[in-house]
Amino acid sequence: MQLELRHLEAVRAIAEAGSLGRAAMRLGVSQPALSAQLRRIEQVTGGELFVRGRLGVEPTPLGEFVLSVARRVLGEMDALTAGARAAAPHPTLRLGCIQLVLVDRLFGHLEEELPGHEVDIAIEHSATTLTRMLGAGKYDAILYAEVGDHEVLLPDGLAARTLIPKEPACVRLSATHPLAGQEEIELADLAGETWTTLTDDGDGGPEAMTDVCLQAGFTPKLRYRIADRKMRWELIAAGRAISMCQPTSPHVEGTVLRPLAGDPLTERIRIAWNRAAVTEQRAGLLYRAAGRAYLDSIPDDTFYRTWWQARPELHPVLD
Secondary structure (H helix, E strand, O other): OOHHHHHHHHHHHHHHHHHHHHHHHHHHHHHHHHHHHHHHHHHHHHHOEEEOOOOEEEEEEEHHHHHHHHHHHHHHHHHHHHHHHHHOOOOOOEEEEEEOOHHHHHHHHHHOOOOOOOOEEOOOOHHHHHHHHHHOOOOOOOEEEEEOOOOOOOOOEEEEEEEEEEEEEEEEOOOOOOOOOOOOHHHHHOOEEEEEEEEOOOOOOOHHHHHHHHHOOOOOEEEEOOOOOOHHHHHOOOOOOEEOOOOOOOOOEEEEEEOOOOOOOEEEEEEEEEEOOOOOHHHHHHHHHHHHHHHHHEEEEEEOHHHHOOHHOOOOOOO
């Protein structure tokens, strides 16, 4: 057997994940299949590449050598792919996004800003996954959020720009909830509620939510982690949970969206791109399209339009 790129990707995934189980999930294979593949790789390299340590699997000296070569080879292949795509006359833009509300309105603006260009948009549930896939060359650009003081770490070779520097989090609850009739809600009044959130957003949201709730005098009871947005809305409409949401979230039958007094929790919306695959001009057009999509998502006659219009320093620069 000869080593192939997929073998090098497996070695890198195991080292980065720190366990065969997590690496198998990232690679989309079963743990037994990955274990068997690792044994075949070790037969070619002539020894063990990983040993079990205190914090999971750790590379052996041989594993460190193979891993360093694997990272270099895979990095060069990513650069080759990105460079070839950038040199193409009309390369397809591969855009990865987390479940941001503006994505719903993004398609039309991308067609206007990038006429004649094909755009592939994929939704992920984790900012960590987005940045990893961007660094690996699977995406050309990504749209993601950072909640509170959390900063998403970006691999080398990427550039980033903040689209919306500050956006207040709101709470979505059932239209029959006792607090649904209030114009704004004190966070402390939500003590004892059951919360739902995304499965693995990687944007610091759950940690930041816990921090602000602790400051308000209670620990949030997080019971449901649900990736499907429609399922989350149905759960909230049934009165079984509440959730933090963007203020630009659309109306959902059976629920209401209310601001939190004092804006205790905010987030940033950012764009990142691979410099080798996306030119500065193209990145600027993507920024314009996303900015226009965000402005379109601000609802009329709600608290957020008033909040937004009073803060022009937060508006995206589209000229």
